[in-house]
Amino acid sequence: MNDRRGSTLSLAVVGGLFALLLSRGVASGQAVGLVEADVSVREDAPATNFGAASLLVADSTPGRQAVTFLRVRVSGVGGLRVTAAALRLQVATPAGAGSDSGGALHAAPCGWDELALTWQSRPAVDAQVLARVGPVAHKAIAAFDLGDAIGGDGVYCFALVSESPSGDDVTYIGREGKLSAPELRIATALATTTTVVTSSTSTSSSSSTSSTSSTMTTTSTTSTSFSTTTTPTTATTVLAGSTTTTTVPPCLSGDGPLVTLTGTLSGAYNSQSLAAGTRIDARAATFLASPTNLYPISLGGAGGCCLLGGTVLGQYDRTWTWSQMHGINNAGIAFLNGDFTIDGLRVDDVEDGIRPRQGGGFTVRNAWLSYVRDDCVENDHLQDGLIDDSLLDGCYVAFSARPSPSIISSGYDGRNKLWTIRNTLVRLEPMPGPDGPTPDGLGHGGFFKWHLWGDPVNSLSPKLALHDNVFLAERVGVVGADRMGIPPGELLECVMVWLGPGDFPAPLPAECFTVTTDRAVWDNAVADWVARHLSRLDGAKTQP
Structure with a gap:
């Protein structure tokens, strides 16, 4: 096994690495x-x-x-x-x-x-x-x-x-x-700009859309308002006695249509015709996922769009088994847009956390996912993409790129694409009723679901690049010891925190992975991530 406990792992290096480098996803x-x-x-x-x-x-x-x-x-x-x-x-x-x-x-x-x-x-x-x-x-x-x-x-x-x-x-x-x-x-x-801050109160949903904005449909909402405008967020407006200095988030710095979501949405925000470059500001919005709202955020249309913030809170019974959650097929967010960016999304208690479906070039940064009952990121349509500076603190499976037969027959092929995961913290969480027997009735899968795991030459999954990540597992998944490892790819300086018995159960490239049994490595990295991101997750729920 590749257990490197014989070489002391410096907590100062790990903590410093994540304190400094994870933050570069901010902007x-x-x-x-x-x-x-x-x-x-x-x-x-x-x-x-x-x-x-x-x-x-x-x-x-x-x-x-x-x-x-x-x-x-x-x-x-x-x-x-x-x-x-x-x-x-x-x-x-x-x-x-x-x-x-x-x-x-x-x-x-x-x-x-x-x-x-x-x-x-x-x-x-x-x-x-x-x-x-x-x-x-x-x-x-x-x-x-x-x-x-x-x-x-x-x-x-x-x-x-x-x-x-x-x-x-x-x-x-x-x-x-x-x-x-x-x-x-x-x-x-971006350099700070001076913008006018206005506020308004709405007791019912409303929508105002400019001639170049995207179309959108919503179901019932509670205390929610929507507005769409093409006014660039980087413009400087000064009115006597009513100005404030703010920093425009990169996600909102384009000149595409701006959609602002606020309040609590019990039904889906479903917009399948987004205009190119649409910016969705959901920092003050909460989306309730449930058996009657399987896809609380569902997007499509042109490419280059961005979602900033937002909190998806699943209302599913947290004692449901894997098969119960998997049987109703749901996700916190699903999107069809190419070059789509998710920045600062909070997701808890859903089947799949984030589900890109086509278009390629997706980016997920500053995201916080917890108690995801199947795949934290389900990329079964084999797109190229980037996961950066994110906290995946409780996944049944962390990353999936295992297409179904119907996806394969539709022509999806990731062999010439690259999926990069960097500066990210990933923990597998034992959950009720896993897809296989366990002594205590709890379990999870592996870190990765991959097409043709044992046959990388013929696998349709994207090429993988892992840089500066920390992984944690405390038991062997129901997929077996050999599937607890990492698919082949470009690997650079990752840490595996293993809290189970004996050595880590699967081979890991010794030149790229440090294995430690010190839980503090994970806890310190998470505490640092949370401290650095709370101020940016405006209004996001920190606990389920």
């Missing part, structure tokens, strides 16, 4: 941070240049001190503001590459040449510490928070210095290495 722009030069200099080889070396070292031991210099070029920020920046360094593979100190970053001059710099010619560095990382294990990713140091486009230089009290050096992989090279990840947001 990502096209900003790019390129580490264009890195070089270590060594006191015990004062005239030697190590610019072509594949490893980077920081060492505080007198007589053999080592400092690493990095030069980063940032572009694409433009008029946006930087909300977060993290320099990621991967600790090298040998067990001794880790340290009790991941090091501290200081600002440094940029007038050095990667292929000429030596200990003797190294520049003086700024005394102030910009970012530091505590203990790191081998193969771990250390994330240095540079959010206050990166202000926009330009060139930035840093020096990495060891802070180990014991002289324990740390070794990272450099640009020339074969695994993860140094990387600067940047999150951006």
